[in-house]
Amino acid sequence: MITPAFELSQDAESLTIAIRVPYARVSEFEVYFEGVDFKFYAKPYFLRLTLPGRIVENGSEDGSYDVDKGIFTLRMSKETPGQHFEGLNMLTSLLASKKSRSAKPLVEVTGSSELPVESNEDEEEDFDWEIEQSPYEELTENDLNSQCPYGFGNLRTGVFKRLQDELSDVIDVKEPDSTPPAERRQKRLAAEESKFDPDHYLADYFEDEAIRKVLKYKPWWTIAFAKMMASAERSQEQSDQEAFQVSFSKEENYQLLKFTNKSYLLDKRAQYYVYYGLIDILLAYCYEIRVTEGESNVESPWNIRKLSGTLSWFESWNNVHEILVSFGRRVLCYPLYRHFKLVTKAHVDTVKILQLGRSATLKCLLDIHKIFQENDPAYILNDLYISDYCIWIQKVKSRKLASLAETLQRTYVTKGHLGLEIEELETAALLVQGEETEVEAPCQQLPGFDSLTGGPAKSDGISSPKAADLSVDRAKRADCEGGKTNSLEENTVPNTDSLELCTKPDIWTCDVGQEKSVSSSQSPRVSAPLIIELEEEMETEPRPSQHHETSPVDEGKQPA
Template sequence: MITPAFELSQEDDFLIFSIRVPYTRTSEFDLYIDGEDFKFYAKPYFLRLTLPGRIIEDGREKASFDINKGLFTLRVPKETAGQHFEGLEMLTSLLAPRGSKSAKPLVEDLDACSRSEEGEEEDSDDFDWQVEQEVYTESSEQLLNSLQKYGFGNKRSGVFIRLQEELSGVIDVRNPDATTAVERRQGRLSAESAKFDPDHYLADLFEDEAIQNLLKFHPWWTKSCQAQAEQSETENFSEEEREQLRRFTNRSYLLDKKCLHHIWLSLVDIILAYTYEIRTTEGEHSVESSWNIRKLSGTLCWLETYNSIQEVLVSFGRRVLCYPLYRNFSLITAAVHDTALIFQSGKICVLKCLLDIHKIFRENDPAYILNDLYITDYCVWIQRVKSKKVTALAEPLRKAALRKVDLGLELDELEAAAVLAQEEEEGGDLKLAGSTSHSLSRARSNSSGSSEKEESEDSGSEGTDADGPPEPASTRPLIEELGESVEAELSISEPLSNTDREKTKPPGPQGTEAQPHTASTRTLLEVHLHRNPLLIVEASEDTEDD
């Protein structure tokens, strides 16, 4: 946690705390007042003071917060009215916990320390209120000028110097204050290439039933933006949105032409991420909404600055195919169309999108820092721009021709290889099935012809060889045809002799032999599923007649 900058002053009856917490949520402040102990917590800031006098909490205390300055002011009554507190300017001594020593002892009993640690192991999960604190020091102007810029209009720097640990889950840039714009872009492209999963992409490409349903969804702006011409500006906002607007403070921005160009393009990038989130969740925000928006926006995730609409679309398209649940090029096209519709509807529709994003980030920890860096300024700035400048962005978005090859992920080659593999697999199955069916039909025709010929010969020579077994001529053409058509291993097993059959035959009830169930001239065809051979077994003639 971070020790905030603070000052103490006093009046006859009150002690006044001035605590600067610029990067925190205004709705979450925790205070603890008990005599000489004072604790203040507003994530990621924590302040613990040991006061030279006693203060009380009796209902007369008052607190205020200046959003522009990020300054929290608290007036707490003294327990003894008129008492003068000495040493309020000695900030280091105020930060020291009660009973702390100026230096550690030169000799320590290690065994005692280990015994103490073992005894306190059960309480290790409790928060350490006596955590070490350091006095806040302002960064010099020279240091701030040497740092890299980011945020709305690239006007911010030094924000992540002390907040890097707390904000590591919000952005993907490891050290943004020391990372140039070129290095950020190179890092983003490398991370996207490493994250791209061809299997995930192909699965969403060929099994797209859920995605087709998402493409049929009609977002809120398709209805509300069309009705804006019939309503006044105040009627376009809900009561919650109007309350959000009242909380914003008026700000002035000195922006040159180049800076404005970056601002507009970053706005397009943020709205693209928002439209994807709305479509894929069908307008129902979830716990992943904050992650989706900031992850799909290179502006929010990598502090990117863009130079053209095409750069924005390529960046957004790559991130859609690398990070979210649904990774389909049709969703990219739909998001571009939705964004064009939003800008065509004017700044009121754009502002409603920004207010929704602001709410999502405000309710998510620690994504709220992105409101301070980007979204709050966008909400204030967009109200001052001319509507024709907003609507002018719709035309280049409609005319933008984003192709799969532009994304640099070899999508065309990947899809072609997948289609070819699928066709080969299906073609092989059809070829095998067709040739087998054709061979079987030929075998059956040959078998029937041979049978008819055999019957005629048998009728002509009736009585001459009535006792001899008929030749199994009908089975041989079938075996030969299957052997030629099926490209698999064939194994023909020798038929069992009568002696072996008698050995393996189970005894029947009451000492009688079990009757055989196979015909004397039947051929058994057994297919092994794993090796795919054909096992041909000829049953021998029964030795006993019924």
Template sequence: MITPAFELTQDPDFLTVKIRVPYARASEFDLYFEGEDFKFYAKPYFLRLTLPGRIVEDGREKASYNTDEGTFTIQLPKEVPGQYFEGLDMLTSLLAPKKSRSAKPLVEEIASSAELSEENEEDFDWEMEQIPYEESTPPLQHPYGFGNLRSGVFQRLQDELSDVIDIKDPDQTPAQERRRKRLAAEAAKFEPDHYLADFFEDEAIKHLLKYKPWWIDAHKKMTALQGESHQEHDSPAFVVFSEEEREQMRKFTNKSYLLDKRSRCHVYLGLIDILLAYCYEICVNEGDKNVESSWNIRKLSATLCWLESFSSIHDVLVSFGRRVLCYPLYRHFELVTRAFNDTVMILQLGKAAVLKCLLDIHKIFMESDPAYILNDLFITDYCIWIQKVKSKKLAALCESLQKATLSKSHLGLELEELEAAAVLVQEEEKALKAAGTVSKQQLLCSESETSDSEESSSTSSSETEGSDSDEQESSTSEDGEINSFQGTLQEERTAPLIDCNGLRQGTNTSAMEVSDGKSKVSFQSTTPPGKLVEELEMQIHSAMRLSEQPEGLATAGCISQEQEENPVPEPDRFSEDAAGKGNFLEVSPKPNPLLFLCSTNEDED
């Protein structure tokens, strides 16, 4: 038999069942309903439901068949008009037989230590088959999976599951050892540089935080209608399942779970852990699925990756926060907060929203190899179990989650210290940059001022040098003129002496040394004839005046005047002739001035 696709809706007076049977004969079908039981048969389809409320057969029931769609639509009156039937979208739960809905075990041990009486004991079989003794491994003492009901799975499939979970040999690893290894792996994986890079360069993070998944709009509708309707808020008005999701629920095999109090606590906390990882995945990928979706969900959930069994909500939040900051691409504390808020919204929407998320996770894992193993260990059981959970318990879980708090200091990764140190480094860099900019500006200003001062100084120095050079040139020219004039006089005075002694004749150029007391200057000069004639005339007149005096006085006066005007060189004075040969000059101590003047005058004439 084939279980057909079906859908249940309700209004205050009727329960409507819509069944899709495209290959059935409309003329051959059977229908039965009474109380909470509903049965439908149309070959080859068979549907049996256990309804969440009672229905009656009072003549108001209706049934119709749409040949184009191949669907039966059946309206059944409610026994109590206005009664709200809870969980009509929990299709797997509706398929369960009535007798299997009880969570109580069919076989229960009354007293484990009680001994059977001899009357109830069976006779011992002496002919039983004997089996040789074989040393076997001790039974596994460390279960895992949904409600810690599984064990030995990874022992048989270690090679296939090595990429799914991080823990090695979980069957032989106790829960405390798993937690210790997980914390050590997270501490080794945490990268401060990656965290600080996402903390300061958070443009991409801000963009991701703007994304709004489907549960945000559903939560707004629920909040807006809260108080206006007396119906429960996990109705399909806020959460709608697609046909694909309905098909998923129909394929599940319904079963009951025998969970003790401790196991139920682990299941609820594991549900929060899985939803947190799923909310992170939806946020960072903006609702789109990719090849990393399966990795993100199972890596961020310690329940799936390390087979962790939590004991408190705070432990769940700390584990999720640490893993977000250690493993995925985007590692920002705001993403942890966003996933926390989204999980609260999903739980407030009720088990329909939780089931919709679990069905999506189931689909993601089913399409990923080898993550599909996690469906067998956790997700499938969660999808079946959540349909039977009472809404009050889920609301209590949501309230406890809302009261929980998580800060960066709880994660044990020294995030606040890292951020403070990074901010301090940034401030120092900004201060250094500012100081460097100021010093650079000051340097540029000082360079400009220096260049201006150098230009002005160079201008003034050039002007000074120019004036000095002009003065030097003028002084040099004046000195040259004076020296040339003195040289001329000296030459005119010494030439007759040389001629009188017969050493040099007919020479108009002479090399002289004129001393200014510190340095000697050698130069050559040409005697101008006009000045020489005038000077000779003056000397003739003076000589004529002296000649009128007595001979002795005239001679003495002439000699003294001549020595004053033109001192006679010392005998040891060295002079050069025109040929460049040095000679010592011997001069008569008492030359005749008259003869000297006359001979000079005659030579000039």
């Protein structure tokens, strides 16, 4: 039997299902529906759905068939008029559960029920994003060999024993089946230390024209997020973000129909690994979309898996901050464009995607799945992670993603956290640049700090690196102390690098860039981080033209 393409829509009184069945006989079809069960048969098509709400047969139902398009349209009444059915665009989760065909699969629940099966995590009202720590215990060799899982929820083992030839082209960790998580992390950090190239980093730091261009790019979720915020302000119902739906293309709907519907039995620790792994993968994807301006290429699979510690090293994360640190390090070590501003942009983009809800997150995962599926051998990562994420995300409650987005939004990472000594490197390079400029043109005003983070030298007296250093020092003292954000001095150059890890929402109570209070009706949970918002305002301001001297590191830039 063939599962047909279908779409669902609703109004206050009824539910409508449009089913595409070309070449089916109009006189030979059967429809059955009761409660949450719906069945449709028209040889060779068969469709069975578990609906998110109950429908009833009361004589007002009707149907039609468009011969030219081959589409059956069935309209049925809701048992409770006015009830809103959520998740009608989550097509995979609506399909009736069936057995998995994969070898050595994840644990799954099969069988029919009146409502879609959700994991036990959804029964918890409070959700704390910190994993409980346990004392370190020395393990024997047998224990190490038997406790090296990976994949979605760390529920797979032994996969790469059969794929040794393709292993090196997909992931960085060697022999993952016998390498415990702690050793993977140590090797990852060592690999990043050896890969970091100061010349490449400084070249991108000073010659930032190409980077500035990609920073101005607006991906689709930026526009969707702005529409959602405008809609929330008009309706004053910011709590119901799922009301703003992100639409799927026909190709994406076909992708959803190909997945096997199943539910995952994850313990509490595995749930954390899944949520944190989602953040890590989305960060890498946001970077890739920005630097390619939405046009994926042959390097896209490499970029996504290389920037994600989850995909390249099978990392298991304990908190959001270490995810951002890992992502920041890998951005400055591997891709073509290596600038800290790209880290903060990907951070903001990921927050927006999560705040848009399940539909937006699923849309991104489907794009990653497509990118990997068209690349050999990256498709292996679909089997290990992405396919399961596409199925799992359709049953995640909206409040869980909102909580995850809020935690990510309130967490910051600075250059100092990355452990690559890039602040010292920048200071030394600026001193060298200043000395050479003084020799060549002692009376000429020196260029200011990095135009992406501090802007050009101002006419208010900041005309040398030393003066700029003083302004940065003042910004660094504007810290998160006592749950409040100190006001920045006038003419101080704001810098994201000066922020320490801060999880206090008070920093969103004022807009420093505009020096106006934010309306009390605006929810902190759906506003971008303050300092990053300020930098975006600075990017749009007109800049005075100035002559830049040639940087001594310009010739050191090499492609990744």
